[in-house]
Amino acid sequence: MSLVYNEDQLQLQDSARDFLAARSPVALQRALRDEGSALGYSPEVWNGMLELGWGAVAFSEQDGGLDFGFAGYAPLFEEIGRHLSASPLLSSVVLCGGLIEQLGTDAQRHHWLPALISGERRLALALEEGARHQPDDFAVTARRDGSGWVLNGSKSWVTDAVSADGWLVVASEADGGCGVFLVSADQPGVQLRTRQMIDARNMGALQLDQVRLADAARLGDNAACAALELVLDRGRACLAAELLGLAEAAFAMTVDYLKTRVQFDAPIGSFQALQHRAARLYAQLQLARSSVMAAFEVLDRSTGSVRERRRLVSLAKWQASQLAQHVGNEAIQMHGGIGVTDEYDLGLFLKRMRLAQNQLGNADFHCQRYGDNRGA
């Protein structure tokens, strides 16, 4: 592994770029928004991704995957960001698939993983209860009830909740640990209210009232905390790569604009005040890219400590979030009036950036986490 894409990753990136440019241009995301799509993504594009094997990339062959390694998701999510493409790849495959892979019994893995990989079924992760990321303290409870379980509480921010076949609900258990439970969409006691977000994707608020589940609904028998944290780190790395791609695209639009927009009889990109700001963005992009690459490297490495993984993943999400904040703001400012029009695509990038910045921990969260995990 290295901080530079290898041949296989470059191939994956090329094919993703070709596919997304042809099938998932920014105009498609805009059209989904204009028509008020409840799903927030195009099922045709999603099927296309699955046909290309994007669901199978990181899973082992015995789980029905391609065994490419998790690093395959770096170029994929980067391109997803660059093309502003929406899909449930993160929510259903990386997060829910990852949890089932890490925690599930053989029966649960056999039942779910091939279906998630092929897209025959789709799950969403019901983790967040508050407005900001909180990965280790849950008010939703799972109580033993005979041989089964009873869940109570609410999960207020479930990404891609609409039309999912079910949810993986993270709940506190009596012993203070946490468990992950499969709740199917038609389960009695579950109510879903949906929210449309600024990027035209959806989040759901899941209300769980005396939801009775069979014992087999719990993923595995062990405490879920460590596996949950690993899978969330994978998700954070994917979001960091997506933010990198979003920022690259917004930056490229801006540099193009600086070269072509003429004021005072000169391209505005010949003015040093703007040149220097663009050059600083470029430098920041490079620092973020190195950090994102290091996060994927550590996730694929079998050696190395948990603290190192936490540190490098938080570095990547922090860098990518700061980058998106800076690039998003500067891109709009340097575009001037056209940058704040709905007609121009930049606003769509800004909105997606802010969503991805806030998901699975914002910059302050990851700065704190990096500090807490310094040293061996």
Place this chain on the structure above:
Amino acid sequence: MNELEAFRQETRAWLESNCPPSMRTPMPSDEIVWGGRTVEFKHEDQRLWFERMRDKGWFCPDWPVEYGGGGLNPQQAAILDAEMRRLHCRPPQINLGIWMLGPVLLEFATEEQKQRFLPPMARGEIRWCQGFSEPNAGSDLASLRTSAVLDGDDFVINGTKIWTSYGNKSDWMYALVRTGPMEPKQAGISLVVLDMTSPGISVSPIDLISGKSSFCQVFFDNVRVPRAQLIGELNGGWALGKALLQHERNAMSRFSESALPTHFDLDEFLEKYLGDPQTPAETALQQRAIACLMQEEAFRLTNRRLFETLRARQDASGLMAIAKLVHTEQERSKFELLLEIMGNHALGWAGEGFDQRELDLTGAWLMSFAQTIAGGSSEVQLNVIAKRVLGLPEAK
């Protein structure tokens, strides 16, 4: 076992038996060995290490053997570098000539000039300084005015150079001089090398806000320099100067990584100067320190990515262009933060009441202001990124 692996084993074994243990410890600034006519050694181990590396040709491992180099290919040179780092070997000497002028001579000098200048450089016998900037030619280097007028077989040089590091301790200088006063400014510049003991040269050191410094101003009063010491074409010096500056930036990052002893570990200062328990204001400082450490780690990763990009034979020009800017600005921010963490302890000038580490920090902080200016200011670096990397248009 392939050849490179065999070379690695051999090199490791050689270093282990030839690098004295005392030369594998962190190097205080007063123990740097500077090559030159008068090399000073503080103790015998320094001399041993200097002579052993010199005799291997490893002051300049990737130069051809015929010019006194080690004759290593780039992979072997990288292995030597990695093995030296692994064992924490000190640089046996520091010699700007080797890192900056050497590659330019190898590329542009005549065979006779190579034979004359490279072998002594490779043996660490000549200490070089650089004569580029002038009082009225800083960021706009091409407006330099120190003149070199041909008179028979000599140039006669008049004018002044400034910010010449170790001008008072160097044996020779390579300098950009104006040989074509009527040409467009970049097209009238030549690169010459000259002996600092030539009649008509005087040198005065410059005190900086940090105190004594290595910077000097050099004055030329009818200094005669043989025409044979012109490097490259007459009026063709600008391109060579730009090549030299790129080598300078590379050398500066090499300096900062391993050679210079001024590394200040944030943790050490946090522990020493913040209270326990922390006040809310101290907690805020602690948070800023974490962000500073994160920036530093991202920069280290970027350096690694630069190395891996070069190894993969991909374009690394963008990564090279940001290195000096990012590094020197990060350093300055870190010192500013250390200053706040230490409070009054970082604001002492001399004498009792401050320990040496505190005084060193104060000096390094004040010196960090020079680093974002020297070797191409941050603004010059931003210009380079904007124009050469991003392709933004020139101003009208």
